[in-house]
Each structure stands twice: as structure tokens, then as C-alpha cells.
Amino acid sequence: MSIDAHATIAREADRLAAVLARTDPAARVPTCPDWTADDLLWHLTEVHEFWAAILREGVTSEEEVQRIEEAKSPRPEDREELLARRAAATAALLEQLGAHEDEDPAWFWFSEVQGVGATRRMQPHEATVHRVDAELTADLDQLSPIAPEDALAGLDHVLQVMWPAGFEWIPDWATLRPVAVVEIAPAGYEVRQLLISRWSGARPRDGQEFDAPVGRPLADPADADGLPRARAAGTPQALDLWAWGRVRALDRLPGGPQTVNVDGDPEAVAQLEALIAEGHD
Structure with a gap:
């Protein structure tokens, strides 16, 4: 399902800024408790400036990314300056997205997904989730609604990019094992199949033990043989926010509170809860 990425970015970023402009700058962000309201405003500003620079300069290497990071201007101290810089950052990002095709080369942090299209698909959800924040x-x-098409795209982005990217950080000394299969069932739409695995092991340099979940779409039904199963069902909007770790937002949605109903084998449910708990900032 296609969405108007540029319109979504503009609408959600403007809404975020308008809400935060009326909020105490020192108010804590409940979904990102280390941040204040102004930290959240600055975060989206930084994100838009960063990706605008990546696209404008045609960055394709880690070395070029580092140069972009080192060249960024410091955070403004004044709230009005910060609001103005956010508006300029969003405009710059939209300008660059409008100037490039999805197939144009551009660096992205997940090696399996590269090109301008990766940024065009990611940024609507970045803006939407932080608007919720x-x-x-x-x-x-009452929070602003998320249209079904935007919610489904956001859910699929978690399933296809955010969770699978965790596989890239698995060290070569770790052991990876599949542990559960979960059906993700948005009401009225196609069911998604998620394979959850865990990587574990002792780090050689200090013996520290690790055991963490990762997930990706189930590609081969044979990979699910013998694994415990669970099902997560809800509206597209509820599942989108749930997958992005914004469960507390479900009580304030238009039309009244919503839930994501999770049931099935207790082991599969526990593995799903552990994966959700990893969260996304």
C-alpha cells in the first residue's frame, strides 16, 4: 500500500512542532524518558538535517557519513531559534526527497536497504512516531489519528527494516536460534508472519553473557516447523504504535482506547514481548 510520504512528513513534523511550542521545554517525554520536550524537538531537527545532507551530497560511504556528523551546527539554546531550525530542516529534507528518485544511490544504516527510497520510506514513520511522543x-x-495506509506502512517498516536490522549487530562469536513464530493480524488486512530468533553467547574479551531477540518476516514456512506460535491482532493504527513501542498511546486514540490482543503459546508470547521491549527511539 503506497502512501504520500512527503505529505506525511510535512504534516506530522509540523504537528509535532506546533504541539511542543505550547509545551514546557523541560517536560519529560514519557516514551523516551531521557528526553525533554526540547530534546524531542531537537531530535527531529537533527534527523531531518542529517538526511537532507545525505541526499544533497550523494553520500554512500561511512566515511562521508562521519564527515556529515562532524560538520553539523550546534543546537540552538533559544526555543524560537530551535523551532525555526526545525522548520528549515524539514523543508530541506522535503526538497531533497523531491529532487531524487528512489533508485538514486544514497547511504542508509541498514546494509540490506540502500538508496534514496530507504529514506523516503523511513521518514514518514519517524515523524509520525515522534509526533505521538x-x-x-x-x-x-486525545492523540491525532494515523490513517490506515500510513499505519500499515509503519508496521511493515518495523517488520522489514527495524527488527531485521538487528541481525547486522550480531557478533561472529554468537549463536543464533529461532524461537517463535508470530502472526501479526491488522483487522481487515493481510496477515504478516514474523520469525523471532535469539542470539546469545559469551563475549571473548571479558566473558560477558548476552541473550537478545531479533525478528524478521518469515521467508520459508519450513523455518517455523516445531516452533511455538502466537498471534497479535488489532487495528492497523494500534499495531503500528505497538510495534514502535508506543503502547501507552493506545489509551488516547480517537474513538476511544484500543488494544493489541496477543495470545497463543506462552513461550511465543514471551519472546514477542521481549522483542517489543527492545523499543525504537
Whole structure:
């Protein structure tokens, strides 16, 4: 399902800024407790400036990414300057997205997904999720809705990019084992199949033990043989926020509270909960 990525980025980023402009700069962000409202505003500003620079300069290597990072201007101290810089950053990102095709080369942090299209697909969800963070920070009684097509795209981005990217950080000394299969069932739409694995082992240099979940779409049904199963069902909007770790937002959605119903084998449910707990900032 295609979405208007540029319109979504503009709408959600402007909404975030408008909400935070009326919020105490020092208010804590409940979904990112290390951040204040102004930290959240700065985060989206940095993100938009960074990706605008990546596309503008045609960056394709880690060395070029480092140069972009080192060249960024410091954070403004004044709230009005920060708001103005956010607006300029979003405009710059949209300008660069409009100037490039999805197939144009550009660096992206997940090696399996490269090109301008990766940024065009990621940024609507980055803006949407952080707009939700802003509205929670402002303690609004009712959050702005997420359209079904945007929610489904956001859910699929978690399943196809955010969780699979975890495989890239698995060290070569670790052991990887599949542990569960989960059906992700958005009401009225196609069911998604998720394979959850865990990587574990002792780090050679200090013996520290690791055991963490990763997930990716189930590619081969044979990989699910013998594994415990669970099912997560809800509206596209509820599943999108749940997958992005914004469960507390479900109580404030338009039309009343929503839930994601998770049931099945207790072991599979536990593995899914562990994966969700990893979260996304």
C-alpha cells in the first residue's frame, strides 16, 4: 500500500512542532524518558538535517557519513531559534526527497536497504512516531489519528527494516536460534508472519553473557516447523504504535482506547514481548 510520504512528513513534523511550542521545554517525554520536550524537538531537527545532507551530497560511504556528523551546527539554546531550525530542516529534507528518485544511490544504516527510497520510506514513520511522543509529552487527552495506509506502512517498516536490522549487530562469536513464530493480524488486512530468533553467547574479551531477540518476516514456512506460535491482532493504527513501542498511546486514540490482543503459546508470547521491549527511539 503506497502512501504520500512527503505529505506525511510535512504534516506530522509540523504537528509535532506546533504541539511542543505550547509545551514546557523541560517536560519529560514519557516514551523516551531521557528526553525533554526540547530534546524531542531537537531530535527531529537533527534527523531531518542529517538526511537532507545525505541526499544533497550523494553520500554512500561511512566515511562521508562521519564527515556529515562532524560538520553539523550546534543546537540552538533559544526555543524560537530551535523551532525555526526545525522548520528549515524539514523543508530541506522535503526538497531533497523531491529532487531524487528512489533508485538514486544514497547511504542508509541498514546494509540490506540502500538508496534514496530507504529514506523516503523511513521518514514518514519517524515523524509520525515522534509526533505521538510530542502529544503524549503535552499530555493531550486525545492523540491525532494515523490513517490506515500510513499505519500499515509503519508496521511493515518495523517488520522489514527495524527488527531485521538487528541481525547486522550480531557478533561472529554468537549463536543464533529461532524461537517463535508470530502472526501479526491488522483487522481487515493481510496477515504478516514474523520469525523471532535469539542470539546469545559469551563475549571473548571479558566473558560477558548476552541473550537478545531479533525478528524478521518469515521467508520459508519450513523455518517455523516445531516452533511455538502466537498471534497479535488489532487495528492497523494500534499495531503500528505497538510495534514502535508506543503502547501507552493506545489509551488516547480517537474513538476511544484500543488494544493489541496477543495470545497463543506462552513461550511465543514471551519472546514477542521481549522483542517489543527492545523499543525504537
